[in-house]
Amino acid sequence: MELTPAVLDRMAEEAESGLDITKLRRRPGRPSMGSGPADALPVRLDPELRQAVDDRAAAEHTTASEVVRAALRRYLKVG
Numbered sequence: 001m002e003l004t005p006a007v008l009d010r011m012a013e014e015a016e017s018g019l020d021i022t023k024l025r026r027r028p029g030r031p032s033m034g035s036g037p038a039d040a041l042p043v044r045l046d047p048e049l050r051q052a053v054d055d056r057a058a059a060e061h062t063t064a065s066e067v068v069r070a071a072l073r074r075y076l077k078v079g
Contacts (some may be wrong), residue, residue, distance in 0.1 A: 034079070043068075 001007065032038070045053065050064075057064045075079045 053064045053067050057067045062066070
């Protein structure tokens, strides 16, 4: 959508009059990854380990997060 002055005026009017949340579309969230909601676990990786994770992810056409999850599952013998 091009943000023309008319579009910006309409958006400003809508914002000032209050947003009708019933008109908003619900977007699906992230897909579940197991038996329940997933928790985030921030970790620090040295540059070499991070590069190895990124290289594996690229080679397998997946994400770094999935590589880490798969490695943890194998190491901990879970799932």
